[in-house]
Amino acid sequence: MVIPGESSRGLSLTTKMEKLKQLALKIGKNAKNASSQMHLVKTFEKNSVLKKIASSIQKNKRKIIEGNLLDLKNAKISRRDSAFLDRLEITNQSIIDMCNGLEQIASLPDPIGTISNLKEQPSGIKVGNMNVPIGVILMIYESRPNVTVDAAALALKTGNSIILRGGSESLNSNVVLHTIIFNTLKNCGLPEQSVQLTATKDRNLITELLLLDKYIDLVIPRGGKSLIKRISDKSHIQVIKHLDGICHVYIDEFADKKRASDITINSKTQRLGTCNTLETLLVNKNIARKVLPKIFKLLLAKGIEIRVCKLTKQILTEKDFFALNKIKIATVKDWSTEYLDAILSVRTVEGIDEAISHIHKYGSSHTECIVTENHDNAMNFLRRVDSSSVMVNTSTRFADGFQYGMGAEIGISTNKLHARGPVGLEGLTTKKWIVLSDGQVRY
């Protein structure tokens, strides 16, 4: 059911807050009730619903686009910028992508019910773990309406209930998409309250929902850093955070020069604005003069601004590098900046220890890569760097659920606990202990 945004004009603030509290409670209880039924739904039923949602989206394409046009019109009236409109717009291609996403999630193995590590103990009991749904997930996101479908599909496949709280600017699009999902669940005899959309524009509803740790098990905010910070500060429930991606490539003394160059260029320039884009290049001082001129030339050709530490500037001479004057000097602030832009900071370091110290001091524990042919250095880096993804000889741009073979992704977590890095189906499950026995008791 779409939880309506009730009109609150003319109500006193206390009555308004009380109404919101009651609304939040109702949403939470609905979700929890549906969740206990979702535990039981069989894999083939879940897959069949996912496919039916896809075909219903196809059939209702016109309605979806009409709803979206309304949102686009309002956004233009509010003078939103083109990047915003771009995120908001549902095109024919986005409809195809949503449907493909649904089909793909249907085709993935069901993680629920898997039993692992079942072992007999000296007492005779058999102890193992069973993968189970987390329960109720609150998803808070901004303007992209496709998240409504993606998140609902991932929740459905993992037997979770989900409460969707999309940006108010995409409300009309979301209502159409949610109605399709709701009706399909209902027609298939699945608990339709397992996917709820909150349609009030009042932000205080989020605050009320974030207090309901009795009904909601996990909060996933997707959007800007300020949104995520605001939510995790207020939440009494665990939040999967997706904060900065200040990613590093370290070119080791024993790096292959061609690889060093390919990996740096790809990590920085394959896409500029993603969280797994390279932001700071670290380079061993014994190889800097041999690799940097070529890398800098390629970066400048691609329009990347380069900001280097003083040592880097000292090492390179005009003879090494024709365009030394085009290179700027980095400040301390550069090391901790996620540019998401055509800028790269570069620092020359003494060796792997200094590289790792730099990463731990200035990085965001997202994704880091070493380029080296030396096995010890590769293993050392792999073991010591405390980031959600640690790589050897490859592009940081690979840090992504699809590239990792997860088939789907609800986000990339910068948390250390529960889910870390790309979060796929597995990250939306938890484990319980199961004990099988033939009557053993404890002495």
Add this chain to the structure above:
Amino acid sequence: MVIPGESSRGLSLTTKMEKLKQLALKIGKNAKNASSQMHLVKTFEKNSVLKKIASSIQKNKRKIIEGNLLDLKNAKISRRDSAFLDRLEITNQSIIDMCNGLEQIASLPDPIGTISNLKEQPSGIKVGNMNVPIGVILMIYESRPNVTVDAAALALKTGNSIILRGGSESLNSNVVLHTIIFNTLKNCGLPEQSVQLTATKDRNLITELLLLDKYIDLVIPRGGKSLIKRISDKSHIQVIKHLDGICHVYIDEFADKKRASDITINSKTQRLGTCNTLETLLVNKNIARKVLPKIFKLLLAKGIEIRVCKLTKQILTEKDFFALNKIKIATVKDWSTEYLDAILSVRTVEGIDEAISHIHKYGSSHTECIVTENHDNAMNFLRRVDSSSVMVNTSTRFADGFQYGMGAEIGISTNKLHARGPVGLEGLTTKKWIVLSDGQVRY
């Protein structure tokens, strides 16, 4: 280093709070620094230190007992009850137990560095997970001084830094134990700041530490429910909670009568005051009359008070059960009470659905067991009951890290996320993604 409790007499409140804030920050930074070194320590080094701590505890037995006598003396002056003194006291046996614990943790496999699920992806990169330390753990506990040693040992084995905040009543005991650990770490060349003890009695230090999400990754409170609630309300860091254990046994229509009786008696009476003790017995109405008389007789003989629902009382006649007058009627409050005492509530239900509904409505998601010979009912219960341990035909008293073959346990988590149920070494680790490649870039 033992962080001293600085004298704050004569200081203004603002200066005092500022000093505490600085102290907390220092502790956090020390722990974080030590943690990055701990990532690297080899298994044989960790095991060797654990064994050396054990032998140093043996050697310094006298000092430990002297420190403990001081604590006991103070506790007696403050008129603490005998249960408290019992928890506080270090006997010859507790010293042997601590040393055995250390030896056992040394003998367990090292979970750190394990690589799992390494698979090649279509792009050619190999993606897998590596088990790594969580980082910095803040352990807050009450009067038992053995926790100082147990928790330090578990943290050490898993490559984590730990900040120990024991009860102020056991401060003298804790300081002696901590000094032994500190000196052994130092003598072995391991980062001695990886185990810190806070020795100020000011509770505000905890509040300051709970704000340091930049330095501390996990909080584990061990003690009464009020302590745990207070801490999780204040914490900006994830808390492993250990709240109620309202455990259920459900005797199914197809239960073996002998097993039903053995399991109920063992679950309730093997120990009364533990979190995995049975609190509410659910029984299918078609078997109630056949199993309850014998069970009630045995329970009464062991001094257990029985509180039943009205239906149970209706089903049993004087002919079935000689001592019907000794049985009380339960109120709704009984269903949600963790007695930790010689009381059992009993409810007759229509069938497995009502049993599961009761568990989800009144239980605490700790441990539940079905007694049945029917496979479908066993699997149904196993799949649907959303508790940290779900069991078939066995005693709830088995819900314990040692019984589950974990070798050691830092507590039992009632969280759904990160660690659930008994938390052993594995629960003190997390996973990062690792990517191995021979130069692949992304297209």
